Amino acid sequence: MWDRLLTDCHVATLVPQPGNPLGAFPNAAIGIADGRIVRVGKRAELAGFRAKEVTALGGAWVTPGLVDCHTHLVFGGTRANEHAMRRAGASYEEIAKAGGGIASTVAATKAASTDELRDSARRRLHALMAGGVTTIEIKSGYGLDTAAEIRLLNTAKAIGRDEPVRIVPTLLALHALPPEALQNAEDRNAYVKMVAEEMIPAVAKLGLATSADAFCETIAFTPQEVERIFTAARANGLPVRLHAEQLSNQNGAALAAKYKALSADHLEHLDAAGAKAMAAAGTVAVLLPGAYYALNEKKKPPVQLLRDHAVPIAIATDCNPGTSPLLSPTLAMNMACTLFGLTPEEAITGMTINAARALGLAHDIGSVEAGKAADLAVWRIADIAELGYWIGMPGPERRIFAGVDA
């Protein structure tokens, strides 16, 4: 006797079949017990099984619950004013002089009480959940010292505590330099050393993060600095990820691959060597069209290069106050299609099984398969491609977490 049987639906299993990249089929049924999927098949095949609850879905489409594998959800304040200044003609320099940019979010985060941080992040979490998200990665990175980063990671954990959602916290170990380390090379070096020798071990010991991330860019950290952090992360048992090749080519993707990174993210300036290295290492390419859109970027990530090297492509919202205040996972999929030229199938794969891969959770979530968590989204659409087609569409009709409508 199962707990639940979903019937009268089409399903996109995300277990690819030849000529059927989403492993989709009509007239499906899904058996659920103990919060897990126990069987997926044609309705007729499952007719003999009994369940405590049978839910007829009226011909809707079922997908895995969406996985948002790259967000900076916990922060103080907004940067709405900065956005407004930019539209009114202010330059980045003027905005920075007015206290804008990432420094303003670090300051607003420091000024916010933990309750305020939790409540504002929870409102954003609810928006993403309403859009179909059942698993979300949340990075720290607006603290810039060990205690402040730990507070952000604890807050990320806390907002998931009573919510039907899986939170995956990431230590964004190198995001920006704190103002006091901006003056000279010695201070800069001391900051990176502190992160490697104090922050990473402390976070790893507390078990607060599932991976360590960094921002490799001319305006952020050098490959050498990133490598120190990656070495420390690996020594402390944390897999790594990297913000790479967003604004320039720093060979960050190859560096990430060298450390068997779960993912390299952004990748607008990725080259063939980087793609090849990622493919060999199994590193997922996480594309973030919200940041490309919000920054009015012109250079798109090399999607065909990723396809040619069979690098798995994931899509995420990158929800953050400065460069991607994006609150809709379906809009992230639409932007991936409209702005980056992904097919709807690639976009859907990018927010399900490939996003799960980027989090190291593909054994547990991201597809509709026996043994996986029963995290599902039920969409009132006629064609699965509509998930990449509508711009700003409402969320799923039902969102199922661990087998329960939530």
Place this chain on the structure above:
Amino acid sequence: MWDRLLTDCHVATLVPQPGNPLGAFPNAAIGIADGRIVRVGKRAELAGFRAKEVTALGGAWVTPGLVDCHTHLVFGGTRANEHAMRRAGASYEEIAKAGGGIASTVAATKAASTDELRDSARRRLHALMAGGVTTIEIKSGYGLDTAAEIRLLNTAKAIGRDEPVRIVPTLLALHALPPEALQNAEDRNAYVKMVAEEMIPAVAKLGLATSADAFCETIAFTPQEVERIFTAARANGLPVRLHAEQLSNQNGAALAAKYKALSADHLEHLDAAGAKAMAAAGTVAVLLPGAYYALNEKKKPPVQLLRDHAVPIAIATDCNPGTSPLLSPTLAMNMACTLFGLTPEEAITGMTINAARALGLAHDIGSVEAGKAADLAVWRIADIAELGYWIGMPGPERRIFAGVDA
């Protein structure tokens, strides 16, 4: 004794003050009776008034209900498949050969029962209402004969009948040529003549449309054809609007202005003469960033030119299955800021009072003023600029139509 008093809020009245384009102020209160606003002021000023119901809004922002002044909401099918084909590399020509483009929507609309048309349009309407829309314009234009256009206008009217929303139906008299009129100039001429002499008088007599619209473009109708339709519309008491200068400069804006059009819409290729003519005629510029985004256009409408000539700017979703399947009014505002460089204040003005102007309804809706309909949106945001800042944000916390939460 009023019916309702809203207190403990900030209000953006949309009655501009010097240095305060949104006429915004904190610690506000709004009195409502018989579905209309009777007084707006500082909370202290309204302290002496009594109301049957007092609603404290906990510091939220109140704006006019949003006005979506350009949509094609009623249609059969979707064009998700075409969108998918385009992302997979198919050319427009290949799509057209496969039966795509506007002709496919005309066929799908013809094939759909009136119940199906109503139900699918209502789902889209609900998405837009959830986003804060209290007034929506709906164009016909997928019928291409008199009976079919009347069916679409009747459907547009019907979906609003039991819903807390104001529907403004528009006859899109010249949208595309029916397939049977594509062959030669004689058939083409006969079609335009039929629209001018049969369709427009029939629709006007039935009182089914508040204005007549046309699509002036190389791939659609010539200025001369549009002028025939405008003449007929005016003769039948219908104000006019025009899809103008979207893909090329046809001097459509000046033509629209000559006929005192309520609006000219799209306007990517507008020139100074067109802007000047619009300003003189009081014709509103309706910008449609969803179509620009979905079509990956590169040429933006000349926003500074519109500002220089003091042409009122409105923003709309252009919700339609082919070139703008956009279901979120707040996303339209964000796109107006991000893609077209509008300020948040311009975007908010564009979806409230200036959108009301584009519908000829500025006397009744679009601002929070005594005497106007009590159509309001209540937003859980700290800064009014957040309405242009978040990408894909959820709708308002409360949506008030004719004074009632709905």
